[in-house]
Amino acid sequence: xxxxxxxALYDVIDPELGxxxxxxxxxxxxxxxxxxxxxxxMTLTTPGCPLxxxxxxxxxxxxxxxxxxxxxxxQLVWEPSWDPTKMSLKARKMLW
Amino acid sequence: MSGIKSDTAIxxxxxxxxxxxxxxxxxxxxxxxxSQELLAGQFRFPEIWMxxxxxxxxxxxxxxxxxxxQLVPVAFLTPIWNQSFGFVQxxxxxxxxxxxxxxxxxxxxxxxxxxxxxxIGILMFTFQMLKTxxxxxxxxxxxxxxxxxxxxxxxxxxxxxSLTWNFAFGGxxxxxxxxxxxxxxxxxxxxxxxxxxxxxxxxxxxxxxxGASMKRAKPSFYMYVxxxxxxxxxxxxxxxxxxxxxxxxxxxGFGLFALDIKExxxxxxxxxxxxxxxxxxxxxxxxxxxxxAAFFISLFHIDDPVIWSWLIFLYIFCWIIFSxxxxxxxxxxxxxxTHKYAERIGKESVxxxxxxxxxxxxxxxxxxxxxxxxxxxxxxxxxxxxxxxFFLAILTVNGLLYALSIVAVLFK
Ligand code: HEM
Numbered sequence: 001x002x003x004x005x006x007x008a009l010y011d012v013i014d015p016e017l018g019x020x021x022x023x024x025x026x027x028x029x030x031x032x033x034x035x036x037x038x039x040x041x042m043t044l045t046t047p048g049c050p051l052x053x054x055x056x057x058x059x060x061x062x063x064x065x066x067x068x069x070x071x072x073x074x075q076l077v078w079e080p081s082w083d084p085t086k087m088s089l090k091a092r093k094m095l096w
Numbered sequence: 097m098s099g100i101k102s103d104t105a106i107x108x109x110x111x112x113x114x115x116x117x118x119x120x121x122x123x124x125x126x127x128x129x130x131s132q133e134l135l136a137g138q139f140r141f142p143e144i145w146m147x148x149x150x151x152x153x154x155x156x157x158x159x160x161x162x163x164x165x166q167l168v169p170v171a172f173l174t175p176i177w178n179q180s181f182g183f184v185q186x187x188x189x190x191x192x193x194x195x196x197x198x199x200x201x202x203x204x205x206x207x208x209x210x211x212x213x214x215x216i217g218i219l220m221f222t223f224q225m226l227k228t229x230x231x232x233x234x235x236x237x238x239x240x241x242x243x244x245x246x247x248x249x250x251x252x253x254x255x256x257x258s259l260t261w262n263f264a265f266g267g268x269x270x271x272x273x274x275x276x277x278x279x280x281x282x283x284x285x286x287x288x289x290x291x292x293x294x295x296x297x298x299x300x301x302x303x304x305x306x307g308a309s310m311k312r313a314k315p316s317f318y319m320y321v322x323x324x325x326x327x328x329x330x331x332x333x334x335x336x337x338x339x340x341x342x343x344x345x346x347x348x349g350f351g352l353f354a355l356d357i358k359e360x361x362x363x364x365x366x367x368x369x370x371x372x373x374x375x376x377x378x379x380x381x382x383x384x385x386x387x388x389a390a391f392f393i394s395l396f397h398i399d400d401p402v403i404w405s406w407l408i409f410l411y412i413f414c415w416i417i418f419s420x421x422x423x424x425x426x427x428x429x430x431x432x433x434t435h436k437y438a439e440r441i442g443k444e445s446v447x448x449x450x451x452x453x454x455x456x457x458x459x460x461x462x463x464x465x466x467x468x469x470x471x472x473x474x475x476x477x478x479x480x481x482x483x484x485x486f487f488l489a490i491l492t493v494n495g496l497l498y499a500l501s502i503v504a505v506l507f508k
Contacts, residue, residue: 014344015433045304047173057441063442095365
């Protein structure tokens with residue numbers, strides 16, 4: 001289930017950068033318990049990013065589509081704050 | 097934050113922006129039909145006052161207000177204090193600005209009535225923003241800049257109101273000192289400090305920059321504000337040494353800001369910057385060059401009003417207006433995207449922000465803006481009325497095309 005959620009998050013694209021949130025390194029953790037309740041911990045590149053509501057909604061919508069998912073608990077955290085080393089090589093290449 | 101529904105939050109900024117675009121094209125058209133006055137360097141002239149205020153109040157202030165309704169909540173993480181109050185403020189301001197600008201052009205002695213309405217609208221805006229900012233969680237260089245900008249805005253309109261009072265009833269001495277203070281507070285105080293403030297947020301965001309120190313933000317702020325105060329003082333004291341000194345401080349303040357932005361851009365992760373953003377950052381160089389010019393012109397005590405008028409003209413266009421024209425191309429797609437696609441992201445494939453604009457077209461528009469401004473400058477230098485009219489016409493048509501391409505985003 002954990003992998004299914006992770007795969008789904010690859011479909012959520014940051015509309016300004018055009019890169020998915022997993023490769024951007026915004027997703028800090030995915031926990032699925034035995035009742036299929038999902039808890040996602042994530043951040044955004046800048047606090048006060050104007051797109052944060054949209055990206056949060058995107059995550060919820062996309063995960064909700066996975067069969068068998070129970071509740072979704074999305075935690076937006078600023079600690080540790082995002083930094084570029086969290087990006088995947090692929091994301092870095094896309095920016096260059 | 098989550099309390100703000102994207103849907104209601106979008107109407108206010110969009111209303112401001114659409115009105116502003118109409119005012120923009122109107123102001124360019126007014127300058128075009130008054131090209132003879134411009135050629136003569138005759139800026140203190142009713143029709144030019146009208147054009148200037150359509151441009152500065154109708155376009156630039158309206159955009160600034162619309163953008164602040166959108167950006168202050170996200171940048172400071174606090175919701176707008178009162179949305180309905182915002183709409184009342186919008187209508188009062190629009191009617192006020194139209195009335196003020198038109199009267200400045202056709203009957204300056206009546207301009208004060210439009211002026212009063214405009215001032216009420218602006219006071220309502222200030223009140224709204226102060227109420228909103230009061231809820232902010234932390235004090236940053238950015239909040240200092242925005243608060244100082246708002247204070248300068250208030251002083252600008254106070255001076256403006258006094259000028260219209262003089263047109264209507266006379267009696268106030270020092271009209272030209274008030275006018276110069278009015279221009280300095282409006283152009284250098286309000287607009288420049290506001291663009292400084294928002295650049296510190298927008299430039300790292302759009303370039304995806306990380307780890308820039310922004311250590312010059314505070315010194316830049318103090319230098320610039322101190323320079324501005326000295327400049328105002330020089331208008332009232334007639335001490336010839338103060339003015340070059342004030343321009344030096346303004347130049348250093350502006351330069352420190354430019355260095356911070358340069359550092360942010362060198363630490364960016366996004367290699368390819370899009371054209372609108374590029375255009376907006378290029379305006380910083382324009383602003384700095386004009387500050388350098390102003391410093392030397394005052395150092396050599398050149399006080400030909402025609403030269404200063406053109407310097408102000410260039411500062412307004414190549415720094416303030418160009419910054420706004422660049423950022424608007426980023427802000428409007430974002431606003432519209434949030435409105436239209438925010439609910440659909442994750443459910444279906446949605447366009448990226450880049451796909452909301454025609455970047456190639458924006459590039460051409462920006463080049464033509466530069467060509468037109470260069471042409472205008474050369475034409476006045478060689479005193480050629482025909483080419484001046486020609487380049488003003490290009491500026492006007494290009495402004496119209498620009499406005500249309502912004503509106504086109506709303507059909508995406
Ligand atoms: C941010 C807002 C404003 C800015 C940036 C601004 C800027 C300017 C500039 C650049 C000029 C010189 C134009 C020229 O000589 O052709 C000017 C003149 C003038 N402004 Fe404003 N203005 C603002 C708001 C206002 C307001 C709200 C009023 C009235 C309540 C006003 C009243 C006037 C008047 C009467 C003049 C002509 C004075 C003269 O030449 O004797 N302005 N303003």
